[in-house]
Amino acid sequence: xxxxxxxxxxxxxxxxxxxxxxxxxxxxxxxxxxxxxxxxxxxxxxxxxxxxxxxxxxxxxxxxxxxxxxxxxxxxxxxxxxxxxxxxxxxxxxxxxxxxxxxxxx
Numbered sequence: 001x002x003x004x005x006x007x008x009x010x011x012x013x014x015x016x017x018x019x020x021x022x023x024x025x026x027x028x029x030x031x032x033x034x035x036x037x038x039x040x041x042x043x044x045x046x047x048x049x050x051x052x053x054x055x056x057x058x059x060x061x062x063x064x065x066x067x068x069x070x071x072x073x074x075x076x077x078x079x080x081x082x083x084x085x086x087x088x089x090x091x092x093x094x095x096x097x098x099x100x101x102x103x104x105x106x
Contacts, residue, residue: 034106041105044096052092059088
């Protein structure tokens with residue numbers, strides 16, 4: 001019975017004559033060799049501020065509008081606003097994950 005995919009790759013590397021090292025060391029070595037691209041970092045920070053303000057603000061406003069439209073109690077309205085605001089932060093998180101993939105820092 002064959003081992004895990006990592007074992008298969010490690011055995012193939014050893015059979016080909018490559019030095020033995022872990023996958024974690026491989027990732028660390030890659031991160032140490034590349035410098036941080038500060039232009040990309042500043043772009044991502046600016047995008048996070050701009051898009052984050054829009055997403056969270058629009059989500060919060062949607063909660064406020066829904067509470068006012070349905071004439072809910074102020075406490076219930078605030079809970080709905082907070083829930084929609086939290087949804088805005090979740091959307092911002094997923095947006096930034098995709099943005100970092102397209103604009104790599106290293």
